[in-house]
Structure formats: C-alpha cells, structure tokens
Amino acid sequence: MTEINEVAERVAARRAELDEEEKLLAERLDAVRAEREELAVAMRVWERMHAQLDAEKPSTQAETAQVGGRGVLLVPHRKADAGEDILPPDYQRLMKIARDAGGPVRVKDVGVELDLEVEVKGRLEPLRGKLSKLAGRGWLRKLPDGRFQTAP
The missing domain is CATH 1.10.10.10 (Winged helix-like DNA-binding domain superfamily/Winged helix DNA-binding domain)
Incomplete structure (x- = not known):
C-alpha cells in the first residue's frame, strides 16, 4: 500500500508541477500575443506616418492627398x-x-x-x-x- 501511496503522491506532485508550468506558459503566451498585437498596431501607425511624410516631401508638381476622406492640395516646400x-x-x-x-x-x-x-x-x-x-x-x-x- 505504501508503494501505491508513494506513486500517487509523485503523480499528484508532478501533476501540480505541470499545472503550474501550464499556467506560466499560458500567461507567457498571452503576453506574447499581446506584444505581437501591439507590434502590428505600431506597424500600421508607422506605415500611415511614413505615407504622410512621403506625401509632404517637396514635389515638382502640386499633388493631392486624402485626409478624412477628402482630397486636399499639398503645397510643396x-x-x-x-x-x-x-x-x-x-x-x-x-x-x-x-x-x-x-x-x-x-x-x-x-x-x-x-x-x-x-x-x-x-x-x-x-x-x-x-x-x-x-x-x-x-x-x-x-x-x-x-x-x-x-x-x-
């Protein structure tokens, strides 16, 4: 009987270790997913800003851009x-x-x-x-x- 109890205790202890590891991995996975989403948002913002800066660069002719769904004239430097x-x-x-x-x-x-x-x-x-x-x-x-x- 003691052998069965010892095995059951080891199984229960290992199960508790795995449960704790699973919890830590789930938290880490959530953090990774959140950071990936933040990076995706940052990339979209950067792309918009980059496009705006490109549109504001001096040009050899007058151009138009879309701002708030309306076409606006760009005045070059x-x-x-x-x-x-x-x-x-x-x-x-x-x-x-x-x-x-x-x-x-x-x-x-x-x-x-x-x-x-x-x-x-x-x-x-x-x-x-x-x-x-x-x-x-x-x-x-x-x-x-x-x-x-x-x-x-």
Missing part, C-alpha cells in the same frame, strides 16, 4: 530652383497678389483682392491658413504684425 508654377492655382494667385502688392499685405487686403466678404466674421480664416501654409513652406514670410510678404 520652396526650393531655390522651383518656380511658383508648381503651386496649386489658388496658391499661385495668392503669391501673385502678395508680389503685386510691392510690400507686406494684410490678410484682409488679400481677401479684398479675391472679392471675399471681408466684413463677415470668420470668412478670412481659411485664407489666413493658406497664407500661413505658404509662409511655413518658405514661399512667403509672416511678419510679427501678422502681415505677409514674398520671401527673398
């Missing part, structure tokens, strides 16, 4: 050898207005040139955004007083 003809037509027109002004222009003055309702609150904000984008890409300079002028 200014290069020394590139002319304004690489800008989208709306931006070319803004550049012409700024150039023809012969000096710094206010957003309101550009709005008047474009026949916008400059007295309507908020009507000039999209225009201010376009001028700021041109300034941010090196086509215009934004002065501290908020006016814009062509970049040298």
